[in-house]
Amino acid sequence: MKIKFDEQQYQLEAIDSIVDIFGGQSVKVSNFSVSAGEILGQKQTELGIGNKLELSEEEILENVQAVQQRNHLTKSQDLQDRNFTIEMETGTGKTYVYSRSIFELNQRYGFSKFVIVVPSVAIREGVYKSFQMTEGHFKELYPSQHCNYFIYDSSKLEKVREFATSSNIEVMIINIDAFKKSFEDPEKENKANLIHRERDTMNGKKPIEFIQETNPIVIIDEPQSVDNTDKAKEAIASLTPLCKLRYSATHRDTYNLMYKLDPVAAYEERLVKKIEVLSVKPEDDFNDPYIKLKNVSNKNGYQATLEMDVQQKNGVVKRKNIKVDPNKRTDLYVLSGERDIYQGYYVEGIDCLPGNESIEFEGKQPLYLGEAIGEMNDAVLKRYQIRETIRAHLDKELQLMHKGIKVLSLFFIDKVANYRIYNEDGTWSHGTYAEVFEEEYLNMIKNQKYQTLFKEDSPIANFNVSEVHGGYFSQDKKGRFKDSNLKKDGTLRSNKDDESFFELIMKKKEELLSFDTPLRFIFSHSALKEGWDNPNVFQICTLVETKDTLTKRQKIGRGLRLPVKDDGRRHFDENDNILTVVANESYEEFADSLQKEMESETGVRFGFIEKHTFAPITYTNEDNEKEALGSDESEKIYNYFVDRNYIDRKGKIKDSLKQDLAQGVMEVPEEYSVVKKDIEETLKRAIKKLPVFNYDDKVKVQPDKQVLLSDDFKQLWNRIKHKTTYSVDIDTETLIKKSVEEIQRLPRFRARKIRRETANLDITEAGVKGEGGGVRFYEAEEETRQLPDILRYLQDQTNLKRRTIVDILIKSKRLDDFKKNPQSFMEEVMKIINKEKRKLIIDGIKYEKIGDHEYFEQSLFESEELIGYLKKNAIEVDEHKSVYDHIVYDSNIEKEFAERLNSDPDVKLFVKLPGFFVIDTPLGNYNPDWAVLIESDGIEQLYFVVETKGSTDQEDLRLAENGKIICGRKHFEALEDGVEYKLASTYEELKQEI
DSSP states (O other): OOOOOOHHHHHHHHHHHHHGBBBTBBBOOOOOOOOOOOOOEEOSSSSSEEEEOOOOOHHHHHHHHHHHTTTTOOSSSSSSTTTTEEEOTTTTTTHHHHHHHHHHHHHOOOOOEEEEESSSHHHHHHHHHHHHHHHHHHHOOOTOHHHHHHHOTTTOTTTHHHHHHHHHHHEEEEEEEEHHHHGGGTGGGGGGGGGEEEEEGTBOOOOHHHHHHTTEEEEEEEHHHOOSHHHHHHHHHOOOSSSEEEEEOOOOSSOOOOOOOOOOHHTTTTTSSSEEEEEEOOOOOSSSSSSSEEOOOOOOOBBEEEEEEOTTTTTTTEEEEEEOOOOOOOHHHHTTSOOGGTTTOOOOOOOOETTTTTTEEETTEEETTEEEESSSOOOHHHHHHHHHHHHHHHHHHHHHGGTTTTOEEEESSSSSTTTTTTTTSSSSSOOOOHHHHHHHHHHHHHSGGGGGGGGGGGGTEEEEEEEGGEOEEEEESOOOOOOOBOOOOSSBBHHHHHHHHHHHHHHHHHHTTTSSSSSOOEEOOOOGGGGGOOOTTTEEEEEEESSSOOOHHHHHHHHOOOOOOSSSOOOOOOTTOEEHHHEEEEHHHHHHHHHOOOHHHHOOOOTTTTTTTTOOOOOEEETSOEOHHHHHHHHHHHHHHHHHTBBBBTTTOOOHHHHHHHHHOOOOOOGGGGGGHHHHHHHHHOOOOOOOGGGEEEEEEEHHHHHHHHHHHHHHHHHHHHHHEEEEOOOHHHHHHHHHHHHTTTTTOOOOOEEEEEEEEEEEEEEEEEEEEEEEEEEEEOTTTOOHHHHHHHHHHHHOOOHHHHHHHHHHTOEEEEEEEHHHHHHHHHHHHHHHHHHHHHHHHEEEEEETTOOTTTTTTHHEEEEBTTTTTEEEETTTTBSEEEEEOOOOOHHHHHHHHHTTTTTEEEEEEEEOOBOOTTTTTTTOOOEEEEETTTTTTEEEEEOOSSSGGGGSSSSHHHHHHHHHHHHHHTSSSOOOOEEEHHHHHHHHHH
């Protein structure tokens, strides 16, 4: 099975955000005239061929700011040593994004030398595997470009020479540790990495010199773990990069942020799996003395924080955190409110030594950090966790096997011995977790519910229990599993055992997705905390005895990626794409700590706004042009909210603002009334919490068969069920006219600059120093410049006839600008023509009903599988008021709309149109929101299809959304079945129009 790759719009936007940094660099097309012997974007060096940058720092900064404005990000004021940051949530395909960016940068500008620097063996192997998996995909997209990718190996330094001398795309994947060592002690060359040592086989040159002369574009994968020290930064700089592209979900330093896809956006846009928490936790019965050591400290005298059960004044017992001091011989009996079960617990001492943090009670065993007494027996709790993970796994298999999706579950453990025990004679036996797993698995599959999974023709019918689970751990030379060797910072040391281990698992990703491979339950040590994931991991369970070294983000990151079917294609059904986390804490505790981790690692602050929060909001100015509010206006709105007591001075949103938003009475200054709805939507997004769902709140949405069989539903469905086809007629004269108008609005293009600077020189014993006297720029007069074939370029990029392009260029009267800056002019004209063409496609589109036999089957309602979560994204519907007993909503606007539809006595029937109900448009499939049957005065029946949006102003909607809505309206007009198509931001707005 080969995984297939689909283009995702957000990935293309991330790619363009990097590629457009170099807008104005000579374009790489075969008909672009260049000096003899020179390839665009490349330069000949003493040791090979390198990347060639033509743009000035000022031109690059202008491009950077334009991209940032487009992506609603804070504008950079300088290039910060040409570091550019892309932030993408785990599981959204950042490796694909930077891999494809390599091809785009080569195709557009001819750049050909790239170095990918990674922090660990795990990520290195993952990147290499990704290049292998996408090789065929990129060959289809870029058939004329050859890419050679390889892992740097100090025993194969000839690869470095080939990297330098080749004119093809060259990609070197290298560990930071492979070229950082020389910077730790430059005087000891024999201690340096081989890459820094002179080699006779390389004409007395150091291998790194071959890399340096190419001025590679350096891609840093997980920079928070790569260049997090001064020595690492020095090592990166030693590559003499043309620029540094930084990709991660959790940046420590954000230089020139070019694109941002944070966790909230990724979850809301369904780009990763939803997360639900299945809590396996004993209920507190307060019948035994419960004590848990939460923290120890010696900063201001020795102290410890204990969690224990305390009787309140009203006689109710509650679990609380209590600080204790060993110097005062603290008596837990007193602190507990004189509960008899705590008699005899006197604090005797506290140990704060790292790795031995503990507290001692008189005459009792020490209690170590994170441990507790009085809890349910740990072995019993772990058994329940394993049992519930197996149950959730089999439930998911029932749901997905017939769709061709193999389900995997991942267990994290802290000791290999808990899974496999080695004997001195070389034999081995199951550890506790393996024994428990096999017992629980064999018991669970006897359940009548799961018998269909194991019938004779099932792909898993003949698998033995010992085959369905396995461990991914490092192995020693005897083939025995061992605990991974971790550094203090949690990254893996690069030893041969780890390299062979990771090579094994990285090459089995596609094999694991095959039904022919029995393995479905994976037990792993912390080695898999980064650098590995599998799209079909649907359950994650943590089984640990001591303090957990993995963050929740690291754990869930192994299973966030959207799943893959047995045909290799991604599966996008959000009802299936749910990651179940089996946790030994409550849903609230898990969600709260995960949210805090995300705030700490990504800078996203839930329930806060910043002074620049409203800067990206756009409006139409007096010149009828779109303009962003900008930072200054955003800060005025921010200060207004502070004065109104809506937020505090740190930006935390107060309850008063939440209440006014909910009631629709929030006020903004009069001058900002035109963008009030956008301000409201921005605030509502800021109020949202991380979308983590409670497994116990899950509901499987059931169809209401009485409604499905009713005459009212049949009449409604018969009016909207038919399919249409569309044709497009573009008015060429209008396209020329609109394009010319927009091109004439373009700002003046500047020719390449010449910098003139004067300085006063001062010669002293310390050397020659210069003091700047003045600087001036002139536009260069390049009489001999050879111009590209603009007509061919625009033909290729717009698919218009040559005659049409000639008309646009001549009538624009801007060809002098083409001579000054050919590349920038061509790119801007191309963007304008394509934008105006898209508008006219929508304006000129015509829909026709295909016929009476092409329609959406009513029976699909019964086969549609919907999952919702009460209190989060699902509400219960009155009996026989809708097709389903619950409505699953995507936003608060939809929730409010559904509640009003449900409570309005005029609404006889309403339907949230399911995912299979799609209208074909040139901009992609369109799925309208609602179908509604309203009975007016008990006589007239009115039929509507309604699209709910936060704003009904067409200018406020993105072009793609606006275009789909126009297509939707024309589709229903073509049906001619008496259905009105409405756009509404509130239910009141809909009722007023009826």
